[in-house]
Amino acid sequence: VKNDLVKTYSGGMIRRLEIACAMLIKPKIMFLDEPTIGLDPAAKKVVWERLNFFKKEYGVTIFFNTHYMDEAELYADEIAIINRGKIVARGKSEELRRSLGGEIIAFTVDKATIKPDLIQNIRKLSFVKDVFENGNLSVLVSDAETALPRLIDVLKDEKVSVERVSITKPTLDDVFLKYAGTRVEEKGRISDVTHMRTMIRKG
Incomplete structure (x- = not known):
């Protein structure tokens, strides 16, 4: 070589x-x-x-x-x-992970069943802190145990097909999605992640 x-x-x-x-x-x-x-x-x-x-x-x-x-x-x-x-x-x-607080409820869903205004409707719920759409549907809540049944009901009412559900503490991926990832903003616009980068300072 x-x-x-x-x-x-x-x-x-x-x-x-x-x-x-x-x-x-x-x-x-x-x-x-x-x-x-x-x-x-x-x-x-x-x-x-x-x-x-x-x-x-x-x-x-x-x-x-x-x-x-x-x-x-x-x-x-x-x-x-x-x-x-x-x-x-x-x-x-x-x-950074602590800055999100709460827990992440991640739903693996059939994308074809997601309506355009679904994420905005979920974000308006009083117990929801934020929502991320990264191929799946991730919902940040203070207490997953009480929030999960209510979210399941909402998704059923919206006729969203849920394939899998998991509950985790916020990860660095979740932090990135909140601040710079693909997400639906208040006006319903999808942010373009092409120009978003994570700069890491090491030293």
């Missing part, structure tokens, strides 16, 4: 080479644009092990942006979520 031209390398190999070149000069600050995109899980792990060693050994501050929330959770000391060029939320992972 060492005698091959770089243009013959795979995308993952080129990505690792770029990071290695950046580390050679031992910078005080590194800016990485989606450093593990195109890498398989094993290669991702190796990259982050090297970056963490580099950070501890040389005191380097690393800024990186990613759409992988698991990377943000595992490797970022501080996270900033950017929506259309502006920071809309910032803090440690635990702080």
Whole structure:
């Protein structure tokens, strides 16, 4: 491989080479644009092990942006979520998850049965804190035990076909969806996530 031209390398190999070149000069600050995109899980792990060693050994501050929330959770000391060029939320992972409060009731539904105004109607319910539409239907509530039967009734009345229900604490994915993900806003407009990125500050 060492005698091959770089243009013959795979995308993952080129990505690792770029990071290695950046580390050679031992910078005080590194800016990485989606450093593990195109890498398989094993290669991702190796990259982050090297970056963490580099950070501890040389005191380097690393800024990186990613759409992988698991990377943000595992490797970022501080996270900033950017929506259309502006920071809309910032803090440690635990702080951001706590900022949502309550519990998430996630419904796997038949998308064909969802009416255009369904999410707005659910959001108007007094016990609902927020609603996210990310392929499924996720509802943020203070108390899932009391909210679930009422939500089931609403979905039945709306003739929505529910395939599966789960209850979890808010995750970093939920935080991202609240502040910068695809969601129906008050005017019913679907936000465009193409221009939304998560900027992670590590260091």
